Amino acid sequence: MTALPEIVLVGGGGHCRSLIEVVEASGAYRVAGIVDVAAHRNRTTLGYPWLGEDADLPDLIRRYPAFLVAVGQLGMPALRERLFRLLDARGAPLITLRAPTATLSRHAVLGKGTVLFHQACVNAGARIGVNAIINTAALVEHDAEVGDHCHISTGARVNGGCRIGARCFVGSGAVLREGVRLAEGSVVGAGAVVVHDTKPYGAYVGVPARRVREIVPPAPPDLSVTS
Numbered sequence: 001m002t003a004l005p006e007i008v009l010v011g012g013g014g015h016c017r018s019l020i021e022v023v024e025a026s027g028a029y030r031v032a033g034i035v036d037v038a039a040h041r042n043r044t045t046l047g048y049p050w051l052g053e054d055a056d057l058p059d060l061i062r063r064y065p066a067f068l069v070a071v072g073q074l075g076m077p078a079l080r081e082r083l084f085r086l087l088d089a090r091g092a093p094l095i096t097l098r099a100p101t102a103t104l105s106r107h108a109v110l111g112k113g114t115v116l117f118h119q120a121c122v123n124a125g126a127r128i129g130v131n132a133i134i135n136t137a138a139l140v141e142h143d144a145e146v147g148d149h150c151h152i153s154t155g156a157r158v159n160g161g162c163r164i165g166a167r168c169f170v171g172s173g174a175v176l177r178e179g180v181r182l183a184e185g186s187v188v189g190a191g192a193v194v195v196h197d198t199k200p201y202g203a204y205v206g207v208p209a210r211r212v213r214e215i216v217p218p219a220p221p222d223l224s225v226t227s
Contacts, residue, residue, distance in 0.1 A: 003030070003203070004028065004029055004030040004123055005028075005029055005030070005066055006029065006030050006031070006032035006064050006065065006066065007023060007029040007030070007031055007032060007064070007065075007066040007067065007095070007142075007190070008032050008033065008034075008035060008051060008060055008064045008066070008067050008068075009023075009031060009033075009034050009035070009048075009066060009067075009068055009070035009105065010034075010035040010067060010068070010069050010070055010071070010083050010087065011034075011035070011036065011069060011070040011071030011080075011083060011085060012034050012036040012037075012040055012043075012045055012070070012081075013071065014070065014072060015068075015070060015072030015073075015133075016034060016045055016071075016073060016165065017045060017046055018117065018136075019068065019070045019115065020045065020046050020048065022069065022097060022099045022115060022117055022118070023097065023211065025076075025096060025099055025100055025101075025118075025193055026098065026099065026100060026155035027100075028097070028143050029066055029097075031048045032048075032051065032064055033049040033050060033051035034048055034049070034050055034051060034070070035050075035052055035053065035054070035056070035057065035060065036050060036053065037053055038053045041053075044094075049142040052060050052126055052178050053216035054086070054224075056180075057086065057087065057090065057092070057197045058090060058125075058143070061087070061090055061091060061092045061182070062222070063160075064160045065093055065095060065189070066095045067092040067094055068094065068097065068113060068115065068155070069083045069084050069087070069094075069113060069131060071083060072133070072151075073133060073149075073151040073169060074151075074161060074169065074186050075169055075203075075215070076169075076218055077131075077149040077150075077151065077167055077169075077214065078165060078184065078218045078221065079148060081131065081149045081167070081221055082099055082129040082221035082222060082223070084113055084130065084131040084149070085223055086221075086223050088112075088113075089223055094112045094113040094130075094131075095112065095113070096110045096111070096112060096113070096114050096223045097115045097116070098115075098116040099116060099117050099118040099119075100211075101118045101119050102116040102118060102120040102121070102134075102168075103120070103121040103122070103123075104116060104122050104127075105122060105123050105124040105126065106123045107124040107125055108123065108124060108125065108126040108127070108128070109126075109127045110122070110128045110132075111124045111128055111129045111130035111131070111132065112130050112131075113130050113131040113132075114128050114129070114130065114131065114132040114133075114134070115132075115133060115134070116134045117133070117134065117135045117136045117137060117138070118136050118137070119137040120135065120138045120139070120140075121133045121137065121138075121139050121140070122134060122136065123139075123140065123141050123142045123144075123160075124142050124143075125142050125143040125146070125182055126140045126141065126142065126143065126144045126146075126221065127144075127145045127146070127147070128140065128146045129146060129147045129148035129150065129166065130148045130149070131148060131149050132146055132148070132150045132151070132152070133149065133150070133151040133152065133153075133226065134146075134152050134155045135152060135153050135156075136154045136155070137154055137155045138152045138154065138155065138156045138157075138158075139157045139158060140152060140157070140158045141157075141158060141159045141160040141161075141162075141178075142160045143160055143161050144159070144160060144161060144162040144163070144164070145160050145162070145163050145164060146158065146164045146166075146168075147164055147165045147167070147168065147184070147223075148166045149166055149167050150164055150166065150167065150169070150170075151168075151169045151170070151171070152164075152170045153170055153171050153174070154172045154173070154188070155172055155173045156170045156171065156173060156174045156175070156176075157174070157175045157176065158170065158174065158176045158191075159175070159176055159177060159178040159179075159180075160178045160179070160180055161179045161191045162176045162177075162178065162179060162181070162182070163180075163182070164176075164179040164181075164182045164183050164186075165181075165182055165183050165184035165186065165200070166180060166185075167184055167185045167218070168182050168184070168187070169184045169186075169188065170182075170184065170188045171187075171188055171189045171190035171191070171192065172190040172191070173191045174188045174189065174190060174191060174192045174193070174194070174209075175192075175193045175194070176188075176194045177193070177194060177195045180194050180195065180197060180198075181198070182194070182197075182198050182201040183197070183198050183199050183201075183202075184200050184201070185200050185201035185202075185217060186198045186199075186200070186201070186202060186203075187202070187203045187204065187215060188204050188205075189205035189209075189211060190203065190204065191207070192204055192205050192206055192207065192209040192213070193206075193207045193208050193209060194208070194209040195208045195209070196209075199210070199211065201214060201216070201217050202214055202215060202218075203215060
């Protein structure tokens with residue numbers, strides 16, 4: 001029997017644990033281990049070892065055939081984006097991954113580094129950017145677009161024809177009315193119902209959703225490999 005290719009997960013924590021479950025369930029890869037801060041060098045994550053820290057990435061990229069960013073996203077994706085760009089700039093093979101219980105239309109497109117978690121659905125004509133999280137039981141309906149470095153959280157509903165800009169977060173159970181546009185950097189709270197287009201870099205909550213505060217746009221990511 002042919003051995004599964006090994007995958008390196010970059011970043012520890014709760015999201016990493018959920019990602020490990022999807023990797024194991026997919027049967028497409030075997031987790032080699034975790035890249036995390038040096039303080040965690042003696043820690044295992046669900047039985048998988050610490051492989052190194054940021055400074056070790058160039059060597060790990062030469063040794064392993066698949067990588068994913070395993071840091072979660074609540075609000076702005078600064079760390080996720082930094083790690084993705086760092087890996088991409090150094091030629092790391094960033095894959096897409098789908099849980100076996102997720103539904104992905106053959107007419108949909110996923111960018112590299114994007115993961116579909118259990119029971120997620122991405123329907124026909126939908127387009128998902130790079131380094132996105134389509135979390136457990138989330139729905140991205142027909143012809144919707146989700147930009148780079150976005151997180152569509154658990155049970156969220158992105159209806160047909162919606163347009164979501166880069167660096168957006170859609171909270172658990174939130175609903176986007178069909179055709180709504182989320183501007184870049186929009187953060188939608190759990191359970192909110194968005195019925196109108198949003199403005200860039202703002203937090204939205206409630207039913208119907210209203211803007212409650214501004215968000216400072218992130219600085220360009222530091223792509224150094226030092227932790």
